[in-house]
Amino acid sequence: MADPSLICGVLQPVCGFINQAGVPAATAKGVSSFACIKRNLRDLTKAMEDLQALDKVVRAQVELEANNLNECHPQVSLWLRRVVDVLVDPIVDECDQLFQSSCLCSSALSLGKRYNLGRRIVEMLEYLDRLVKEGNQFETFASKRLPDFVEQRPRTQTFGIEPILRDFRKSFESADMSIIGVWGPGGVGKTTLLNTFNNELKAWGSDHQVVIMIDASNSGTLNRSAIQRIITDRLGLPWNETETEEARARLLEKALRRKKFVILLDDVRNKFQLEDVGIPTPDPENKSKLILTSRYENVCYQMGAHQSTIKMEYLEKEAAWELFRSNLSNHAIAAIDSPDPKNVVREYAHAIVQSCGGLPLALKVIGRAVAGLTEPWEWSLAMQATKDDIKDLEGIPEMLHKLEYSYDKLTSEQQQCFLKGHHIIRSLLSACLLESCGSDSEVKMHHIIRQLGLSLAKQQNIIVKAGISLEKEPSKMEWKTARRISLMSNNIVGLDISPDCEHLMTLLVQNNPNLHRLSQTFFHSMNSLRVLDLSHTSITELPLCSNLAKLKYINLSHTCIERLPKEFWVLQELVHLDLSVTEALKETFDNCSKLHKLRVLNLFRSNYGVRDVNDLNIGSLKELEFLGITIYAEDVLKKLTKTHPLAKSTQRLSLKHCEQMQSIQISDFTYMVQLGELYIESCLDLKQVIVNSDKRRDDLKQLIAYNDKRKLSCLKFLTLANLPTLQTILVGSSPHYFRNLLEITISHCQKLHNATWVLNLEALEKLSIYHCHELEQVVQETINEVDNKSGSIQQNGIQRCGRKQGFSEEQEIHGMVEDAHNGYVKGCQNMTKSGRISGIVCPWEFPKLRSLVLTGLPKLTMICNPRDFPCLEIIRVECCPRLRALPLDQVYKCPKLKQICGSFDWWERLNWNGKEIMEKKYFIPIQDEG
Secondary structure (H helix, E strand, O other), rough: OOOOOHHHHHHHHHHHHHHHHHOHHHEEEEEEEHHOOOHHHHHHHHHEEEEEEHHHHHHHHHHHHHHHOEEHHHHHHHHHHHHHHHHHOHHHHHHHHHHHOOOOOHHHHHHHHHHHHHHHHHHHHHHHHHHHHHHHOOOOOEOOOOOOOOOOOOHHHHHHHHHHHHHHHHHOOOOOOOEEEOOOOOOOOOHHHHHHHHHHHHHHOOOEEEEEEOOOEEEEEEEHHHHHHHHHHOOOOOOOOOOOOHHHHHHHHHHHHOOOOOEEEEOOOOOOHHHHOOOOOOOOOOOEEEEEEEHHHHHHHHHHOOOEEEEEOOOOOHHHHHHHOOOOOOHHHHHHHOOOOOHHHHHHHHHHHOOOOHHHHHHHHHHHHHHOOHHHHHHHHHHHOOOOOOOOOOHHHOOOOHHHHHHOOOOHHHHHHHHHHHHHHHHHHOOOOEEEOOOOOEEEEOOOHHHHHHHHHOOEEEEEEOOOOOOOOOOOOHHOOOOEEEEEOOOOOOOOOOOOOOOOOEEEOOOOOOOOEEEEOOOOOOOOOOOOOOOOOOOOOOOOOOOOOOOOOOOOOOOOOOOHHHHHOOOOOOOOOHHHOOOOOOOOOOOOOHOOOEEEEEOOOOOOEEOOHHHHHOOOOOOOEEEEEEOOOOOHHHHHHHOOOHHEEEEEEEEEEOOOOOEHHHHHHHHOOOOOOOEEOOOOOOOOEEOOOOOOOOHHHHHHHHHHHHHOOOEEEEEEEEOOOOOOEEOOOOOOOOOOOEEEEOOOOOOOOOOOOHOOOOOEEEEEEEOOOOEEEEOOOOOOOOEEOOOEEEEEEEEEEEOOOOHHHHHHHHHHHHHHHHHOOOOOOOOOOOOOEOEEEEEEEOOOOOOEEEEEOOOEEEOOOOOOOOOOEEEEEEEOOOOOOOOOOOOOOOOOOEEEEOOOOHHOOOOOOOOOOOHHHEEEEEEOOO
C-alpha cells in the first residue's frame, strides 16, 4: 500500500502545474477541487462567515421594517430562506470526518470521496459568492403591509346582548337593509355591541373586503379630517396633509366604491352627509353596509336608517346580576354566596342591582365601587346610597347622583381633590396627555407633552415655572397679566416685591426650601387670589393679608411660621387652612375660631396645640368636616374622646408631651368615627397602649353597636415615636380598632422587645421600626414566660390576656361580633409550642404587607418565622448587626419581591438555611449610617 504522505506530497506540485498550464477549464477545475480541497475548505469557511454577517445585517433591516408594520419583501424573504438552507449544509462536518481518517489517500474509495467532496466545496463557494453579491444589492427590504379586512377590537365579556345581536345579524344579512341604526341611552352597551359584531365578522370570514370602525362622537362640529384619516389608513392609502378635505373625500369615495365595505359608525350625535367625509351611500346594488349607533332615534333616521332601527334596552334581571358580579372581587362574591342562613349581603346586593335599572354603565360603576366589600354593614350603606331610580340616565353626566356612594367613600381631602378635577385627570389619561404611574394616586407627564402644556398655558395667562432651579421671581409684566402662577420646587430665597397682579387667582410657591421672606406689601394687589400654597418653605411670618378677602385655600404646612397675623380673621371666605407640622407656631391669636366657613382645619403635629380643656374653643366652626389637632394634656384627650362636637370631625390626631399619661386606650376613640391618623410622640411616662379595653360586657356591646351604625374604625396610619417607657401594646385576636391600619411606624421606643401584635393586622401594608435598642424580635413566636397567678401569657412587648382558655371577656365578645361580621372561625384551645393559639383559623398574617423597614436595631436577631408574603415588595435593613436571616425560604412564596436593601457586609453574612434561594438581583446596596 502506498504511503499516504507520499501521495499527498506528489499532489501539491501537480496542482501548481495545472494552475500555470493552459489546460481546459473543466479539467483544471476538477483536478483543482481534488488536489486543493483543504485550501478550498478554508475559503468556504470564510465565505460562510461573511454570509452569516450579511444575514444578520439583512435580518436587522427586516426587523426594523416589521416594527413599522411593514412586510418583508418577497425577494428578501426568499434570500433569507436560501441562506438558512446553505448554512445548515453538513459539508464541513463531512470534510472533518474525511481528514480525520488515517487512510485519506490510501484507497480508491477514499480518493473517490475526496473528489466528490472537493467538487461540492467548489460549487458551494460559487453559490455563496452569488448569495453575498445578491444580499449586498438589496435596497428595499420590505413593502407596506396591506391592512386586514377586519381590525380586531378589544374583547370584553358581554351580558344580555345576545337577543340584540340576533336581530342585528338578521338585519345585516338582509340584502334590502343597507343602513342599520342602533339607538339607546348612554352607557347601555352600544359600543360593546359594535365591538362584538366587528370581531364576529373576522371570525365568520365575511366576503366583505374591508370593515372600518369609526368613533364619530361629533358634537356640533364634525371632525371630518379625523374620520378621513381612519378610512385612509384602513384602505392602505397614502395620507396627503396638504390635500383639502373636499378633494380627499372624492378620492376616498372612489376607492370605497370599488370595494364591498362595512362601516361601523359609533356614537353619532348629529346628522352629517356621508359624502362629505368620503363614504358612498350603501345600497343593495353594491352590497355594502353602514351601521351606526346614536343616543337619539331621530339621528338614525336622518342618517338613512329608515328600514332598520334597533333600540338597545336595559338588561334583564339575570343579565344585570351577572354583569354586576363580574365587577366584584372574589372576597365580595364569597360574602354574597355565603351559605349562612343569616347572610343578608346577597339581599343588599340584589337591591343595589335593582336600583341600577339594568343600565350596564351604572352596574359597572357601582359594582367597582363596592368590589371589595365583605361586611353586612358595608353592603347596607351601599344599598342606602344607591336606592334612587336611574332609568332616566343617558350617560355619565346624568348619572352623577348614582356615583355619590363612590364619592362618600373618599376622605374629605380626596373629596376636595375629586371636586377640583379627578374626572379631568381621568379624561387626560384616556387622551394620553397624562400617563399612569401604576398607582391610583399618581400620574406623570411626558416631557414633550409638558412643553405643549406650557405653551398652551402661556396663552391662557398661566405662568408655570416649576422645578427649573429658579432663583428670582417672574417679571413685572408676567405678574400683571397672570391668572395663575406656579413657582413650586425652585431655589427662590426671597420675594421682596409688591407685584401688581389684580387678576391673579392661584399662587403656588411650595417646595422652595430656601424661601424665608416675603415683603410686607407682597399681597397688596392680590384682591382676586383664591388659592395660596406656601408649604415646605422657610417663611417665619405672613405679610399683611387684609386684601386677601376672597382667599379660600391657604397651605402653610411644613413652614417656620411663628404666628398668624392678628388680622387673619378677615379671611372670611377661607374654607381650607393647613398649619400641619408647623413646629415653630406659637400663636394664632384665636383667629381659627373666627373663620366660620372653614371645612378643613389642620393643626396636626403643630407646635401650637391644645394644652387646656378650656382651649377647645373652635366648636363655633359648624361647617368643619376635617380637623387635624395636636393635644398636650390627657384631660383634653379625655374630653375630646367623649361626645364632644369636634370628635366627629377629628381625622388626624397628635398626642405630644402629655405628662403623667401612663396608658392610652384606643377603644376610647370610638366617637372619632373619621380618625385616620394617630401620632403619639414624646409622652415620656406612657407605658402601655391598649387597643381593646377591659370594659364590662354591656359597655363593650354598646360601643360596638355605636360603631356598627357608622362604620368600623378607619384608622390607617399609626406612629409611636420617642416613647422611652413604652413596654406593652395590648392587641386582642380581633383587633377591631386596628383592623384597617395600613402603615405603622415605631421609633425610639427603647423598652419594646417585639411587636408580635402586628400579626393580627390584616390590612397592614408598611411596617417601619427605627432605633428601638431593646427590640430582639419583630414577631416573637415562642413563649417566654407564663404567669400562673394571673392566668396571663406574657410575651416581651405583647400581653395576651388569658381568661379561661386564653381570652379575656372583652376578647370573647369581640370574637362573637367578628363571627357575625366576617364568618371567621374563632377557637379557644391550648397554646401551641410556637406561641400561637391552636384551633383558630387566622386568615391573615401579613397578607398585604408591601414594605418592611428596620433601622438601628442593635439587638434584633429575628423578624419572624418563614411564611408566605403574597404582597411583599421591599425589605430594608440598616444597622441591625445581629440579624442573620430573613423569613424567606424555598417552601414559602414571596412572588412580588423587588428589593432587599442593606449593606454589603450584612448581605454577605446572611444565612439562607444552607440554600441560596435569593438571587443577587434583589439586592440593593446601601451604606449603614451606624
